[in-house]
Amino acid sequence: MSQNTAAELRVRLRESRKQLAVEDRQRASLLIRSHLHTWLILTRDHCQSIHRPAPNVIAAFWPLTDEPDLVPLFSQWTQAGLTVVLPRMGSPVEPLEFYRWYEGTTLVAGPFGVMEPEVSEPLLPDVILVPTLGFTTQGDRLGYGKGFYDRTIAHLKTIGHSPTTIGVAWAKGDIRAIDPEYGPQPHDQRLDAILTPDAWHPAKPAPKSFPSG
Numbered sequence: 001m002s003q004n005t006a007a008e009l010r011v012r013l014r015e016s017r018k019q020l021a022v023e024d025r026q027r028a029s030l031l032i033r034s035h036l037h038t039w040l041i042l043t044r045d046h047c048q049s050i051h052r053p054a055p056n057v058i059a060a061f062w063p064l065t066d067e068p069d070l071v072p073l074f075s076q077w078t079q080a081g082l083t084v085v086l087p088r089m090g091s092p093v094e095p096l097e098f099y100r101w102y103e104g105t106t107l108v109a110g111p112f113g114v115m116e117p118e119v120s121e122p123l124l125p126d127v128i129l130v131p132t133l134g135f136t137t138q139g140d141r142l143g144y145g146k147g148f149y150d151r152t153i154a155h156l157k158t159i160g161h162s163p164t165t166i167g168v169a170w171a172k173g174d175i176r177a178i179d180p181e182y183g184p185q186p187h188d189q190r191l192d193a194i195l196t197p198d199a200w201h202p203a204k205p206a207p208k209s210f211p212s213g
Helices: 006-018 022-049 071-079 148-158
Strands: 057-059 083-088 097-101 107-109 115-117 127-131 164-168 193-195
Touching: 022 071, 022 164, 022 193, 071 083, 083 115, 097 115, 127 148
Parallel strands: 057 083, 057 127, 127 164, 164 193
Antiparallel strands: 083 097, 107 115
């Protein structure tokens, strides 16, 4: 880390995204949803064409103010036969657990104002869409400082589960445009890709084996 601390970067990134006009935010969210949906459909088609399990359980997130809005995809995916799950936070030292979302799911405000689904049977996701405040084009993510997603991804690795991880961010979140010397911390989990309205960084995630089928 250079002269900018992670806390200072978070303040600057939050202020930057607040400056996005509502119309620009809506347009950018639409582009992100289009990229995600296309990637997921093509990935599923490819997996099925080579007789490999395709991604089925998609961990999304209910947006906080100023975050990209993925909600319109949820019904589209469930109607296509996919399973959408949302995270619930436990204690500050526990990984996230993911519970099924369906049309009409009751959501309640959890820690930090995050809307969470009611408790049911926890599911392991094949794909995790990660809310991302700041990023590098190599796939490093700067979150909100509580470590839930880093802890969760690390935990999944320890139990032998390897979902595709995609950070969802505004283009304004490029950290190195603010701090060219930025470097991730040892506990930071590099994601498979970062998706902004404009591009995938460093590239679209390649298909992998998805155990859920």
